[in-house]
């Protein structure tokens with residue numbers, strides 16, 4: 001680009017991606033401005049993680065372009081991508097912590113990988129990040145010795161270890177109870193404000209989505225069928241969106257498995 005507007009941190013134009021004969025993303029157009037928290041919603045298998053993987057450059061589109069902070073990444077090679085990725089923090093569905101390492105070593109990983117500061121500074125940075133997520137004093141424990149909610153917070157501490165401009169989270173609260181979900185959400189919001197981060201969060205937890213989003217999109221059959229602030233989304237009269245937001249079984253969102261398939265899936 002030719003970045004038109006320096007406030008547009010992510011710009012996606014005409015993004016198309018198919019796997020085999022299935023077009024998972026079909027002409028996606030999207031802008032995320034600095035300071036926004038974009039929540040990507042949609043049913044299971046609708047392409048949320050696929051979209052996120054394009055934004056971090058792990059997947060290449062069949063067509064379309066993606067600009068991150070003014071850099072076109074869709075056709076970028078590994079070296080260029082590595083540079084752009086230094087601006088990213090990432091938190092994935094199962095926290096992806098290394099079980100053989102302590103909490104502190106997990107948070108230190110990106111610091112050791114991307115900078116050459118000495119060990120004293122590394123341990124200071126780890127302590128600061130753990131303090132930000134409310135886990136002071138837990139650095140010597142292993143992930144298996146802390147709760148699921150705490151593991152997510154460690155994942156968050158690791159994601160923000162290098163003070164990223166952009167935070168990507170795929171289902172950061174999946175598997176957590178509603179109270180722990182609210183704690184992780186509040187923390188994410190707090191961190192974005194304190195560190196001036198912009199975030200893209202995939203979620204199908206509606207309470208969580210409405211709590212953290214400044215902007216929301218809903219994916220359905222490869223397209224963005226709704227885009228707006230939480231208040232705008234609540235007010236929209238789209239049957240797919242309504243079914244999803246209210247978690248109703250009846251509506252335009254199809255049940256993917258037939259009864260026979262489901263039985264086969266259960267009994268193997």
Ligand SMILES: Nc1ncnc2c1ncn2[C@@H]1O[C@H](COP(=O)(O)OP(=O)(O)OP(=O)(O)O)[C@@H](O)[C@H]1O
Pocket residue numbers: 019024042043044045046047048049050051204
């Ligand atoms: N690397 C791949 N190769 C082939 N098909 C893929 C690949 N990645 C994703 N898909 C398919 O693309 C579709 C969208 O997958 P994706 O993981 O993006 O869905 P999702 O919206 O994140 O679902 P969930 O909410 O269950 O995580 C699915 O049908 C999936 O099987």
Ligand SMILES: [Mg+2]
Pocket residue numbers: 048049050170
């Ligand atoms: Mg997914």
